[in-house]
Amino acid sequence: MFKKILIANRGEIALRIIRTCKELEIPTVAVYSEADKDSLHVIFADEAVCIGPAQSKESYLKIPSIIAAAEVTGADAIHPGYGFLAENAEFSEICDNSNIKFIGPSPDMINRMGDKALAKKTMQKVGVPVVPGSEGALKNIDEAKSIAKKIGYPIMLKASAGGGGKGMRIVWKEEELEKAYQNASAEAEAAFNNGEMYLEKFVENPHHVEIQIMGDSFGNVYQYGERDCTIQRRHQKLIEETPSPFITEETRKKMAEAAILGAKSVNYQGAGTVEFLVDKNQNFYFIEMNTRIQVEHPISEMVNNVDLIKQQIIVAAGKKITEIPNKQVGHCFEFRINAEDPENNFRPTPGKINYLHFPGGFGVRIDSHIYNQYTVQPYYDSLIAKMIVWGSNRNHAIARAKRAFEEFAIEGIKTTIPFHMEVLGNEKFLNAQYDTSFIDKHFLK
Amino acid sequence: MDINEIKKLIKIVENSKISDFSISEGDLKIKISKNGKITQNFTELPGKETVIHQVSAQPVISNKDTENETNHNKSNANSNIHVVTSPIVGTFYRAPAPDADPYVKVGDTVSVGSVLCIVEAMKLMNEIESDIDGKIVKILVDNETPVEFNQPLFEIEKS
Numbered sequence: 001m002f003k004k005i006l007i008a009n010r011g012e013i014a015l016r017i018i019r020t021c022k023e024l025e026i027p028t029v030a031v032y033s034e035a036d037k038d039s040l041h042v043i044f045a046d047e048a049v050c051i052g053p054a055q056s057k058e059s060y061l062k063i064p065s066i067i068a069a070a071e072v073t074g075a076d077a078i079h080p081g082y083g084f085l086a087e088n089a090e091f092s093e094i095c096d097n098s099n100i101k102f103i104g105p106s107p108d109m110i111n112r113m114g115d116k117a118l119a120k121k122t123m124q125k126v127g128v129p130v131v132p133g134s135e136g137a138l139k140n141i142d143e144a145k146s147i148a149k150k151i152g153y154p155i156m157l158k159a160s161a162g163g164g165g166k167g168m169r170i171v172w173k174e175e176e177l178e179k180a181y182q183n184a185s186a187e188a189e190a191a192f193n194n195g196e197m198y199l200e201k202f203v204e205n206p207h208h209v210e211i212q213i214m215g216d217s218f219g220n221v222y223q224y225g226e227r228d229c230t231i232q233r234r235h236q237k238l239i240e241e242t243p244s245p246f247i248t249e250e251t252r253k254k255m256a257e258a259a260i261l262g263a264k265s266v267n268y269q270g271a272g273t274v275e276f277l278v279d280k281n282q283n284f285y286f287i288e289m290n291t292r293i294q295v296e297h298p299i300s301e302m303v304n305n306v307d308l309i310k311q312q313i314i315v316a317a318g319k320k321i322t323e324i325p326n327k328q329v330g331h332c333f334e335f336r337i338n339a340e341d342p343e344n345n346f347r348p349t350p351g352k353i354n355y356l357h358f359p360g361g362f363g364v365r366i367d368s369h370i371y372n373q374y375t376v377q378p379y380y381d382s383l384i385a386k387m388i389v390w391g392s393n394r395n396h397a398i399a400r401a402k403r404a405f406e407e408f409a410i411e412g413i414k415t416t417i418p419f420h421m422e423v424l425g426n427e428k429f430l431n432a433q434y435d436t437s438f439i440d441k442h443f444l445k
Numbered sequence: 446m447d448i449n450e451i452k453k454l455i456k457i458v459e460n461s462k463i464s465d466f467s468i469s470e471g472d473l474k475i476k477i478s479k480n481g482k483i484t485q486n487f488t489e490l491p492g493k494e495t496v497i498h499q500v501s502a503q504p505v506i507s508n509k510d511t512e513n514e515t516n517h518n519k520s521n522a523n524s525n526i527h528v529v530t531s532p533i534v535g536t537f538y539r540a541p542a543p544d545a546d547p548y549v550k551v552g553d554t555v556s557v558g559s560v561l562c563i564v565e566a567m568k569l570m571n572e573i574e575s576d577i578d579g580k581i582v583k584i585l586v587d588n589e590t591p592v593e594f595n596q597p598l599f600e601i602e603k604s
Contacts, residue, residue, distance in 0.1 A: 034594070034595065049534060049591075049593045050534075050593040050594045050595060050596070051534050051593065051594050052594045053594070053595075059594075064533070064534075064566055064567055064569075065533060065534045065566075065594065067566070067567050068533065068534040068535045068566035068567055069534050069593075071535075071536075071566070071567070072534065072535065072536055072591030072592075073591070098567065
């Protein structure tokens with residue numbers, strides 16, 4: 001195995017990775033910005049290196065600082081977590097050149113799947129169903145216009161290098177296309193340094209269902225079931241659950257097969273997520289593949305009884321996957337708790353937590369880096385905790401989640417806990433009658 | 446507008462109650478927003494490198510020196526001592542080569558731009574220069590040891 005792993009991330013995921021490394025008895029190195037000097041991942045790691053000032057660009061995104069930190073501590077592997085440099089092909093390549101194992105895909109794989117338009121083309125070639133749209137990136141607005149006319153409005157313009165909801169626009173009629181194209185492209189250029197766009201049929205009020213896969217260097221690819229991530233606000237996931245209460249057993253089987261087929265066709269290694277949209281008639285369409293561990297990975301862990309971070313490390317070390325999925329057991333939700341004020345348009349609320357009490361009990365898992373008296377920093381994303389609740393079926397998991405939220409106290413800052421409690425009391429949610437418009441329809445303030 | 450005027454501008458906004466500020470002069474347009482959100486629109490002026498630092502709760506850290514409140518003048522009654530910190534992560538070397546003389550010793554006089562040491566990262570040797578005139582009073586790190594961002598390296602008595 002590796003002799004030392006550096007975690008090129010922060011917050012809850014850094015802590016998550018450190019925990020698995022400790023269980024594997026692999027020493028860890030944390031890197032941190034000056035703003036994170038009191039962070040838990042710094043305290044729990046065996047070694048820690050300050051790599052820069054608060055701004056991500058000067059610290060967590062600064063490749064030379066991270067590689068230098070690995071060099072001075074003698075780390076022979078780097079786990080990038082999610083976000084930051086996790087899907088940065090340049091970083092993956094520099095790790096290779098520096099003789100450090102990047103616990104993630106090769107630079108080539110990152111590029112192939114990171115280019116959303118190209119990924120779609122790749123999947124389509126092996127027979128994975130895709131949303132009708134442009135064949136790869138659009139050359140210009142005129143091409144967009146003619147393709148849109150052919151497949152019919154409404155259409156969605158998406159950035160090839162996009163993620164997190166940026167560079168996306170829905171267009172309902174032709175008159176709106178030009179302006180939407182320019183806006184989306186500019187947004188993508190600013191966020192990802194790449195204004196390239198592609199186009200798809202807009203599937204109205206779909207379910208967003210993704211499949212967790214893992215591949216090793218022996219050609220094995222397994223799937224760990226699906227995650228329904230339909231409950232979103234502005235394309236940001238808020239609540240995820242498995243199994244999906246919406247898809248039928250037949251759809252489940254077909255989607256799992258498609259995900260494995262797609263992953264095998266590119267010899268995928270490591271953890272990956274194949275994302276689909278499912279329309280109200282159970283038609284499913286590939287939209288993208290994420291070549292990293294995802295925020296919501298814990299719900300797959302709970303129903304499969306596996307440690308996905310451990311499998312990532314094992315695969316990166318050149319070994320066979322050891323935790324092979326069989327049948328998923330029970331039902332699991334993840335609730336993302338953000339330092340945001342749900343009563344004020346989810347405005348970020350950094351600041352000091354002056355009282356904290358985590359819920360506990362059977363089936364309640366908290367993945368979080370916060371602690372009593374911790375100050376949530378304004379420089380990074382607002383996710384402060386994930387509450388993961390497992391139950392023997394959906395209703396049981398809901399009852400347990402309600403109970404757990406009643407025990408959950410975070411004071412000193414506003415959080416989205418009250419929002420989640422409201423969702424858990426909502427009839428549409430309880431009856432699993434929701435789609436991606438759920439938040440806007442029922443919680444628009 | 447040159448880099449010093451831009452730095453002055455940032456300082457003014459930082460110390461005021463202004464939250465959004467923009468100014469344009471010829472090809473150069475600057476927009477400064479507080480609370481961590483920065484939009485930068487600028488075209489590089491020919492022959493000059495324009496560097497804009499973010500306005501934030503942290504004081505601006507430029508390449509060589511630091512006016513950081515957490516600096517180690519606290520323990521020093523003599524406020525004439527200036528601490529040079531490492532701007533990068535890497536390995537600290539006192540000399541340009543293993544068998545060469547160190548760049549500086551305690552007691553040496555240095556001026557702005559004098560090379561004090563090397564911090565090596567990713568096989569690149571980065572020369573760290575002094576940003577003030579003065580005398581080396583203390584060398585805080587041993588040769589060939591790792592240093593992290595902002596780690597204090599030298600104490601220099603200002604002349």
